Amino acid sequence: MTDVLVLGGTGWLSARIAEQWMAPAAAPRTAAASLGASGAVAAARASVTCLARGGRPAPDGATLVVADRDGPEPYAEVADREWDEVVDVSSNPVHVAAAIDAIGDRAKHWTYVSTVSVYAANDRPGADESAELLTPAGPDEEADYGRAKAEAEASVRSALGFRSAIVRPGLIAGPGDPTDRFGYWVARFALAAGADVLVPDAGGRGAQVIDVDDLAEFVQAIGRERWTGVANAVGDPVALGGLMREARSVAGHDGRTATASDDWLEAHDVAYWTGSRSLPLWLPREMPGFWTRSNAVYRLLGGRLRPLRETLERTLADERARGLDRERRAGLSRPDELALLAELAA
Missing domain, CATH: 3.40.50.720 (NAD(P)-binding Rossmann-like Domain)
Incomplete structure (x- = not known):
């Protein structure tokens, strides 16, 4: 053995x-x-x-x-x-x-x-x-x-x-994630249901999951x-906008998304990537290499990459079990997000 x-x-x-x-x-x-x-x-x-x-x-x-x-x-x-x-x-x-x-x-x-x-x-x-x-x-x-x-x-x-x-x-990513990063988006879209969700400008940004x-x-x-x-x-690169659209679909979100610019978010003390009062997975534009690393060796060795939707579905089930409105290690609290949405609309 x-x-x-x-x-x-x-x-x-x-x-x-x-x-x-x-x-x-x-x-x-x-x-x-x-x-x-x-x-x-x-x-x-x-x-x-x-x-x-x-x-x-x-x-x-x-x-x-x-x-x-x-x-x-x-x-x-x-x-x-x-x-x-x-x-x-x-x-x-x-x-x-x-x-x-x-x-x-x-x-x-x-x-x-x-x-x-x-x-x-x-x-x-x-x-x-x-x-x-x-x-x-x-x-x-x-x-x-x-x-x-x-x-x-x-x-x-x-x-x-x-x-x-x-x-x-x-x-x-996946069930049990203690960092609370990846699960933020599918959980937030599910929590918001028919209400607005604050998102960053996703142009030229992505993730590898x-x-x-x-x-x-x-x-x-x-x-x-x-x-x-x-x-x-690492996974195959996926556009951040595409990831968020898939998360919305899995969560059944039918509200609007309100896009804020980098300058606006930075001016309102919203952090990149992780941590409290952040928008998870959002990265500075000058970091394209972070989400486009080669996974050729992983692929050559037969490493599995299940569909992104499957991971999102598994993650949402876990987020629901832990509580969509719980205190998170990464992301905005819903009250903070609503306050920011009100300022953005003003």
């Missing part, structure tokens, strides 16, 4: 990766098909261990090892075993380096889930995995998300080399085949 260690395993993405490893194996749909697999895949499930702080359960069937990666000897309970696969999703480069030091020589293959935010520039459409990366932070510097992930990637490449895979997702379960499936597949290299795990 394959022994898999997921560093995490109780969070949104890492739990789904653990679940993928424990699912009954089937004929390969992703990386295996392109990596020369015979098609005869063992039906046995993997034995999965999740190392996490606790407070949240591991997926059913997985073993939970409770350990704080900031604490003393967090890997003691897993360092005396051989692992067929180790998966790490951490954005803390100290945690990543320490895990490699503790158990790197016990792993036959290591998959690190990074991000497209490691790239140094976002102004060139269609850039692939060879594009320049951000400079990792120095030992005394406080790193932002992208530089922290770049530093973690450097540790993986340096220590594990040809035993490792690096996966760089972009916008991850990957469903969380497609990403988890891909991470499991390349781990199973011990593929090595770097892959952007």
